[in-house]
Amino acid sequence: MEGGGDMGLVEWCRELPKIELHAHLNGSVRDSTLLELAKDLGEKGVIAFADVAHVIMKNGRSLPECFKLFDLYHLLTTDHQTVTRITKEVIEDFAAENVVYLELRTTPKKNEAKGMTKCSYMKAVIDGIRAVDTVDVDFVTSGTSNVNCSEATPLNCIGSPIKRKKIYVRLLLSIDRRETTAAALETVNLAMDLKNFGVVGIDLSGNPVIGEWQTFLPALKHAKELGLPITLHCGEVPNHKEIQAMLDICPQRIGHACFLVEEEWKRVKFLKIPVEICLTSNIRTGRFSSIYDHFFADLYKAKHQVALCTDDSGLFSTTLSNEFYLAASTFGLNKDEMFLLARSAIQSTFADDEVKHELTKIYDDAANRLI
Ligand code: 6MZ
Numbered sequence: 470m471e472g473g474g475d476m477g478l479v480e481w482c483r484e485l486p487k488i489e490l491h492a493h494l495n496g497s498v499r500d501s502t503l504l505e506l507a508k509d510l511g512e513k514g515v516i517a518f519a520d521v522a523h524v525i526m527k528n529g530r531s532l533p534e535c536f537k538l539f540d541l542y543h544l545l546t547t548d549h550q551t552v553t554r555i556t557k558e559v560i561e562d563f564a565a566e567n568v569v570y571l572e573l574r575t576t577p578k579k580n581e582a583k584g585m586t587k588c589s590y591m592k593a594v595i596d597g598i599r600a601v602d603t604v605d606v607d608f609v610t611s612g613t614s615n616v617n618c619s620e621a622t623p624l625n626c627i628g629s630p631i632k633r634k635k636i637y638v639r640l641l642l643s644i645d646r647r648e649t650t651a652a653a654l655e656t657v658n659l660a661m662d663l664k665n666f667g668v669v670g671i672d673l674s675g676n677p678v679i680g681e682w683q684t685f686l687p688a689l690k691h692a693k694e695l696g697l698p699i700t701l702h703c704g705e706v707p708n709h710k711e712i713q714a715m716l717d718i719c720p721q722r723i724g725h726a727c728f729l730v731e732e733e734w735k736r737v738k739f740l741k742i743p744v745e746i747c748l749t750s751n752i753r754t755g756r757f758s759s760i761y762d763h764f765f766a767d768l769y770k771a772k773h774q775v776a777l778c779t780d781d782s783g784l785f786s787t788t789l790s791n792e793f794y795l796a797a798s799t800f801g802l803n804k805d806e807m808f809l810l811a812r813s814a815i816q817s818t819f820a821d822d823e824v825k826h827e828l829t830k831i832y833d834d835a836a837n838r839l840i
Contacts, residue, residue, distance in 0.1 A: 478794060478797060478798065478804075479790075479794055481804060481807075481839065482790045482791070482793040482794040482797065482807070483566060483567060483790040484567060484838075484839060485567065485790070485793060485807065485808065485811050485835070485839060486567055486568075486569040486811065486831050486832060486835050487566065487567055487568045487569065487789045487790070487793065487811055488568070488569065488570045488776065488811065488814035488815065488818060488828070489563055489568045489570070489571045489572065489573075489778055489779060489789050490572045490700075490722070490745050490776045490778055490814060490817060490818065491572075491574070491700075491724050491745035491747060491776070491778035491779070491780055492559075492563070492571065492572070492573055492574065492778065492779055492780070492781075492782065493574055493575065493643070493674065493780065493781050494555065494556060494559060494573055494574065494575035494594070495539060495542045495543065495546060495555070495575065496539070496542075496780065496781025496782070496783055496784045496785075497559045497562070497563075497573075497779070497781060497782045497783050497784075498542065498546065498555045498558070498559065498783045499558055499562065499783060500525055500526065500783060500786075502554070502555060502558060503525045503542065503545060503783070504522060504525060504526075506545040506546065506551065507521045507522060507525065507545055510544070510545060515544075516544065521541060524538065524541065525538075525541075528786065530753060530754065530784070531754060531755060532676075532677075532705070532754040532755070532756075533676075535754060535781070535784060536675075536676045538784065543578070547578075547580050547582075547583050547585070548583045548585070549583070549585060549589060549590070549592075549593040549596075550593075552590060552593035552594060552597065553593045553594070553596045553597040553600060554597065555597065556573075556593070556594045556596075556597025556598060556600075557597040557598075557600040557601050559573065560573070560597070560598060560601050560604070560606065560636065560638055561601055561603050561604060562782070562788075563636065563782075563789070564601075564603070564604040564635065564636040565603075565604075566788045566789050566790045567790070568636060568789055569635075569636060569637065569828065569831050570636070570637040570639075570815075570818060570820065570824070570828055571636060571637065571638050571639070572639045572640070572641055572669065572670075572818065572819065573638060573639070573640055573641070574640070574641035574642070574643050574672045574674070575594060575640070575641075575642070575643060576642075576643040576644070576645045576656075576674070576675075577590045577591050577642055577643075577656055577659055578590050579652075586618055587655055587656060587659055588618030588659055588662075589618055591640075591642070591659060591663060591668075592618070594640065595608075595663075595666055595667070598638055598667070604635045604636055605635035605636070606635065606636055606637075606638055607635070607636070607637045607638070607824075608637070608638040608639070608640075608666075608667040609665065609666060609667055637820065637824055637827075637828070638667060639667050639668070639669045639818075639819065639820060640663070640666075640667050640668045640669065641668070641669065641670045641671065641672045641700065641819070642656050642657075642659060642660040642663075642668060642670075642671055642672070643656075643671075643672040643673070643674045643675075644656050644657075644671065644672070644673050644674070644675075644685055644688060644689075645674065645675040646673070646674070646675030646676055646677070646679045646680035646685070647675055647676070647679055647680060648675075648680075648684075648685075649684065650684050650685070650687050650688060653684070653685050653687075653688030653689075654687065654688045654691060656671070656688065657671060657688045657689075657691050657692045657695070657697065658691075660692070660697055661695050661697065664697075669697075669698065669819035669820065670692075670697055670698035670699060670700060670721070670819045671688075671689070671692045671697050671698070671699050671700075672699075672700050672701070672702070672724075673685055673689065673699075673700075673701045673702055674702045674724075675702075677702065677705040677706045677708070678706055682710075682711050682714050682715070686714075686718075689701075689718060690718070693718065698721040698722075698819045699718070699720045699721055699722075700720060700721060700722040700723065700724060700745065701715050701720045701722075701723050701724070702723075702724050702725055703715045703716075703720070703723040703724065703725065703726055703729075704723075704725060704726045704727055704728040704729045704733070705725045705727060705728070705756075706728060707728040708728075709730065709733070712728075712729060712733050713733070716733065716736050716737065716740065716742075719740055719742070720742060721742070721743075721819065722742065722743045722744070722745055722776075722817060723737070723742055723743075723744055723745070724744070724745035724747070724778070724780075725745070725747065725750075725751065725756075726744050726764070727751055727756040727757070727764075728756075729764075734764075734767075737773075738771060738773055741773075741774065743773075743774035743775065743776060743816070743817035744768060744773065744774070744775050744776075745775075745776050745778045745817075746763075746765055746768075746775050746776065746777055746778060747778050747779065747780035747792075748760060748763060748765065748777070748792055748795050748796065748799075749779070749780075749785045749787040749791070749792060749795065750779070750780035750781060750785050750787075751763065753785050760795070760799050761799065765796065765800060766800050769800065769802075769810075774813065774816060774817055775810075776813075776814040776817050777789065777792045777793055777796055777810070777811075777814075778792065779792055793807060793810075793811065796810070804839065804840055805840050808832075808835075808836065808839055808840045811832075812829075812832040815828045815829060815832070
């Protein structure tokens with residue numbers, strides 16, 4: 470008999486301990502926070518609030534519309550204090566959904582007008598993690614030393630490691646496809662400098678019709694040489710030359726993969742590259758006309774390693790619990806299968822063995838309750 474007592478599927482999906490591997494910080498900001506920030510900037514005369522409010526609240530956006538919206542988000546979240554605030558809130562929101570391990574990705578940004586460097590942006594993110602108070606956070610992997618932004622003041626306030634258990638937070642630094650080779654290399658070097666502060670890898674993201682693969686390749690190769698795991702937004706548009714080139718570097722994971730063709734899937738399966746699957750995001754941005762056409766079912770049947778993810782929980786008004794519910798109700802997975810699916814994401818994390826072991830224990834404990 471199936472476990473989980475009388476719990477309905479929605480509640481069960483929420484109770485299920487979950488691992489989030491594909492979440493963009495600025496895409497996960499609460500609508501209420503965006504509206505508050507927009508109102509504030511409206512009062513200061515920086516933006517016209519009335520024009521912005523309905524854009525924030527709009528549902529169902531095409532991919533190009535999403536990227537326009539990110540430019541607006543970035544306008545609202547440009548200063549250090551706001552970056553700290555949104556980081557704190559995003560982590561609290563994921564924890565409230567019973568996410569036990571979160572790999573949060575963000576693009577370190579320079580903003581001269583605000584005295585922001587890529588390094589000081591990351592310091593603001595780390596401050597946000599430390600500010601979380603509604604839940605215990607484990608985010609520092611090791612070490613107690615302070616980090617220095619070479620061009621700025623030392624980050625003395627980063628301080629000593631916190632070792633509490635509830636949600637594990639790790640960071641991926643994103644290279645935006647609009648960036649130059651030099652900026653991408655700076656991000657990789659920064660990731661290396663922040664390895665002791667929870668940074669576990671590199672992501673390539675941004676508008677998929679912008680930028681050339683050759684621009685990012687030196688930075689991604691550099692990350693490989695440094696031993697930093699890589700995840701790539703791969704095949705968000707049907708650019709098969711780029712998809713091939715991406716698979717050539719054997720990334721540790723890929724995300725989206727909406728436009729891969731059979732030969733490319735064969736390679737992904739042969740190389741055993743785990744796939745981050747963002748159902749709601751893919752449907753909302755029109756990558757598939759129906760959720761039943763999504764490749765999830767094919768990969769699942771082939772027992773290929775997949776992880777359900779939210780992508781931009783704020784932008785697409787979703788939660789990881791909802792993504793699990795969607796997969797279960799669409800593809801007919803039962804609770805046992807859903808539990809194993811959630812648990813199997815442990816293997817795809819960029820976490821160290823100790824964290825993987827702790828996550829395994831969390832699932833062992835939950836198994837008694839849920840299946
Ligand atoms: C590609 C995406 C994305 O980094 O400012 N981003 N890139 N495809 C997607 N699918 C819809 N969703 C988000 O978070 C926002 C940034 O993440 C990337 C974009 O570069 C966007 O500007 P951060 O925290």
